[in-house]
Amino acid sequence: MLARLAKQEAAQRARQIELEAAQRARQLELEARKAEIRRREATQTIQRIVLGSSLVTFSAGIAVQGVVAGFESCRIQIKNLPGDATQNEIKALFTQQGVDPTRLFITGTKALPDGHLEATLITTSEEGGAIAIGLEDIEFRQERLHFEVGDSAQFGEMGNSAxxxxxxxxxxxxxxxxxxxxxxxxxxxxxxxxxxxxxxxxxxxxxxxxxxxxxxxxxxxxxxxxxxxxxxxxxxxxxxxxxxxxxxxxxxxxxxxxxxxxxxxxxxxxxxxxxxxxxxxxxxxxxxxxxxxxxxxxxxxxxxxxxxxxxxxxxxxxxxxxxxxxxxxxxDPLQYIMSIPIHQYEAQKRIWDSLTEGARNKTAYIHIFSAQNAGKMQIKVLGEDKKAVGSLKVRVENLAGGQQLAANCWHRSFRSAAGTQFLASVFRQTGAYARADWKRCAVKVYGDPASVDRARDAVSAEVKRLDSLESSVFLKKQSIRFFVERGMTTLKEALGEDNAMLNITPNACKVVIRGGEEARYLLTRLIDESLEETAGGGVQRAIADKCPICYDEISHPVILGCEHTYCLGCLRHYLSTAADSFPLTCLGNEATCGAPIPLPTIENFLPPPQFHQLLETAFVRYIEQHPQEFKYCKTPDCSQVYRSGTATTVSECPSCFLAICSACDEEAHEGMSCDERRLHSDPGEQERRNDEWARANGVKRCPTCSVFIEKTEGCNHMTCRCGSHICWVCLRVFGEDQIYAHLNSAHGGLFFVPPEEPAQDLHRGEVHAHPLQAQRQPQDVDALQRARARQLHEEQARIMLEGRRRLALREQWERQEVQRQRLELAETERRRVELLAAERRRHEQRESNGWGCIVM
Structure with missing residues (x-):
């Protein structure tokens, strides 16, 4: 009997050992899979349209890996796709032609009533546009594809209707x-x-x-x-x-x-x-x-x-x-149109009126009218001047885009019918139109500044009210033990003792939380962790490290790809408060690890509004840190980004049409080099170069009106066009009856030449470079004065001869003009006589045919 019991105990211990070994094996396998997932996540990238126009590729830590700027991107619509076409198949149309996958992004697909699919993607205008033209009418799974290439990747922009x-x-x-x-x-x-x-x-x-x-x-x-x-x-x-x-x-x-x-x-x-x-x-x-x-x-x-x-x-x-x-x-050559809800127009009517008031300007103006679709208004920007139309178009797009409220003013219930009714009530209460942007998980508000502030307060109060309500989530059986042992402790630490409860009944187990969207994301994360741990056999890996953030024992561990472990609450706080330093890196090993935090980890810990806002912040910081590579468009309120360069190439903004020289980052200057353009726009530099030229060419400024004057011949008495009598040597101004006395007394004569200035020929105005000639003075003043008088007489004779010649030409032209007018009058009179004769013949014919008229 004892032997049989001993044998049973040994067999039981063996089975227990086998179970523990199998459990450890499953745990190790699970850990290996998790490690592989973490390594794969560490290399994962995502693509997003940021700031409405730029296609940005982000890698781990929200580091900017690649940028297709708004100036160099285009939007392509692919039509007549099969209804079951996948995104990989659509991308392959371009990647097989050599387009880099990181410079290609499908923004969305739309199923059409006829069973076909329509896809919209963003890529570079240089590559994608040319390939789209080459692929036109290509056969794809027994369908002929059609491609439409747009000039801009900007979303929410006005469509071209010209x-x-x-x-x-x-x-x-x-x-x-x-x-x-x-x-x-x-x-x-x-x-x-x-x-x-x-x-x-x-x-x-x-x-x-x-x-x-x-x-x-x-x-x-x-x-x-x-x-x-x-x-x-x-x-x-x-x-x-x-x-x-x-x-x-x-x-x-x-x-x-x-x-x-x-x-x-x-x-x-x-x-x-x-x-x-x-x-x-x-x-x-x-x-x-x-x-x-x-x-x-x-x-x-x-x-x-x-x-x-x-x-x-x-x-x-x-x-x-x-x-x-x-x-x-x-x-008009330029016409752009967009539709907005009529309530949005009513909320912004005063602003729209300010854009349309005044006389119609042909260069750029706005036309607003009711759309055929009930409840819509059409906003149309028209004009002849490309730059003016583009600037006005950007203002209209920004106004129609509204103001996006902060991430803490969003609640998932705004997607429901009750949320839609609440947002409609905001318009009645505040005068501002509010709508839910489901893609961005954000609320956008439209109206004047005062009404927008009132709407923001109303939405914020509603979000706080919704966050204070209890939200219940029923747990699966596999998750109950996890929450009893550790999950509820983590929730209470993150949300507060009174904001998390676990209710266990014979029929169900549920977690009741308060705290809004962030509380829901945390609970979802814990549920996923509980199911993963159950799949691994319920064995928890031993955590011996300290949290790199709080330096305390780790509560509910989160392991990164670099194998460093954090408290769930600490990591969540670190990611949600990051705003300045990118990429976001691991703080393990006394902040010396530096491994970028994988994107899936960041996305799992942040609600969609915060995650998208963090992407935009990272891109803005990247632009600020690379001022030599990327620049913002020069037009106010235009969010487009262009790539600066050393070559003199002209890039045109796809939103406002402003042409920019990528070499000097100024408005395009056709026919001028960058240096000439810089000089043209810098009055101080122009003045400095003018002074240098004047010194080099012996030109001086009038001390009265500052106009440049040049002495080519004669004495040092200069008469400016402003009437001033100037001494050429010392540039002092005198009366006409005093200037010659000054020249004789101060400079020893009328023709004194300063040592630094070469002598000028008296008759021809030519400059001689001989150094000794600078010290010569004329010996016979009377002879020189007679020569000057003779020269003046010859000049007057030449002027009189030229005047007579011009007068003769004008008289000849006037005679020709009078003759032409006479011929025109004669021709007009001839036509009038012919018309009267024809009219007389018609009346005679009418009377002969019996068309009688009774004269009143």
Whole structure:
């Protein structure tokens, strides 16, 4: 019996040893898997669109590994993809063509009603744009793909709506006539106006109004009871008008008549001569339609070509079109549009009005109107000047983007119907429009500064109220032991003793917490840890190290890839308060470890709003630490970033269109070098170089007006254009009757040459370099004065001769101009006589055909 019991105990001990060995093996295997995961996470990278435009690749510690700046990126839309296409397949379209995967980012995909998929990605404009053009209509899994390349990767930007900007529309009145019809009374005439206006007579829609006498004409009783019918076809029979108006008392006014076919031919000839080879098409859209209009659509190679023709026809009456004024319509070359909710517009109305008030400026202006979609407003930025339109466009985009509240003003309930109702109530209470940005997990507010502050207070109060509410999470059976032994202790330490409770009943076990989003993230992290530990057999690894942050025993350990262990609460606090020093590194071994903290670890410990904010902060710090490599766009409020360089290349901002020289980081300066541009914008440097040039070339400044003066010949008496009489030697100013006395007394004569200045030839103004000549003075002053008088006399004679020659040329030009004007008047009179004769023949023909007119 005892032997059997001993044998059973030995077998039981053996089984226990085997179980412990298997458990240790599972634990070691689990630890090995965790270590492998930590090593893999340490090398993991992520890509994000930061500051709305730059594609940034982050590595461990939130270190910036690669940047595709806004200036060098583009947005590509791929259409007609199969509905089950994966992101890896979409990326492969570009990576197989040699595009670096770190310079390619899929921002999202959208399923279409027809079963296809539409993908949007960001890449470099140099590589991606060219490849997209080459891949157009490529066959992908029995589908033909289509690619659309945008100029900017900026999200929330205005879309380009400048369609047909190279098309000029021309319209004018067709040949027509007018008739005055008299009725028995004024009341009858007024009734006819209401009935006949905008009706069709002789195939033409006419305009009918009460007749008005010409200016200065005495009103009579017949004028008051007459109506005027405008827009009749030329030579409409009186019987037709009488039947239409209901009265035989008709008088036809002078018609507008011209040959429409010949007019179109001459108009096209004018356009062809002005536009040259840039004319693409000349299409007659309407010819003498029911409203009596003629319309022509003319297309050109560019908007500039269309504008040149527009200017040549603006405000001109063309004789070959009957003297009609052309109605011209040319779209603005730059047009950008976006839609905003109508409540957002109402909240920001005063700001929008401040942008639209004032006269319309053709360089850049805003047009706001209701969209076809109910509840939306369309904001349109238009203009002709690219720089002005771009600057205004950025202001509109920033205003439409609203103000994002801090991360602590977000709660996950804002995604629910109740949260949407609360945000709608914010608009009614504060006047500011608030909406939830689900992608960024943030609340955006729109309105004037005072209403935005009130909305921020309302949202913050609601978040605090929601955080104070209890939130319950039911635990699985595998997690109960973990929370009983360690999990609840960690929660109470992080959230407070009264903000974490564990309720265990026979049917369920739940954790009740208070503390909002951060409390939920901490609880989720602990639940994941409990399930991982259960999968490893429930054996906890022994932790002997001290926490590198609190230097105390580690409560609920978190192991990094470098094998250093932290308290969960300490690591969470370290990550949530990091704001200045990047990359974020391990503080183990007395802060000498320096291993970057893996991105998944950081993302697991921070709510999405804080994590995204930390990414933006890291990128901003990176730009600040690399001022020679990256610069911000020069336009105020523009968030685009460009890459600076040494080569003189011009980069254009995709948001505001400002052209920047990447070599000197100033606005592009076509036709000038960087040094010339710097000199042009620096008045002090210009002045210094002017002074150097003046000293080198013997030029001085007038002491009165500071203008540069140069002495080429003659004595030292200088007369400036401001009227000052100056001594060239000492640059003092004297009266005209004192200057010569000063020259003789102070400088020993009129022609004294200072030792540092070479002598000048008296007659030719040439500079001699002989050093001894600087000490010579003229011996015969009278002879020199006579030579100067002779030279002045010759100069006066030359001026008089030149004046006579110019006068003769002007008289010849005036005679030619008078002759030209006479010829033009003769031609005009000839045309007028021909028109009168033709009109007389038409009236005679009308009378011979029985078209009688009753003269009032």
């Amino acid at each position: 369609r047909n900007s190279d098309t000029l529309w021309l319209s004018w009145r067709a040949p027509s006539s007018s008739a005055v019809v008299t009725f028995p009374s004024v009341a009858d005439a007024a009734a006819k106006v209401k009935v006949l206006n905008r009706q069709v007579c002789a195939g033409r829609q006419v305009r009918v109004e009460m007749n008005q006498p010409p200016p200065g004409y005495l009103r009579g009783p017949d004028w008051q009871r007459a109506i005027k019918i405008n827009g009749l076809p030329g030579f409409t029979p009186a019987a037709t008008v009488a039947q239409f108006a209901g009265s035989p008392l008709i008088k036809f006014l002078k018609p507008i008549f011209y040959d429409l076919t010949e007019g179109l031919r001459q108009l096209r000839q004018h356009v062809e001569i002005t536009a040259g080879q840039s004319l693409k098409s000349f299409d007659v859209v309407a010819q003498d339609d029911i409203e009596g209009n003629n319309s022509v659509k003319v297309r050109f190679d560019s908007w500039e070509d269309a504008k040149r023709v527009y200017d040549s026809l603006a405000e001109k009456r063309l004789a070959y079109l009957g003297g009609c004024s052309l109605r011209l319509r040319l779209p």
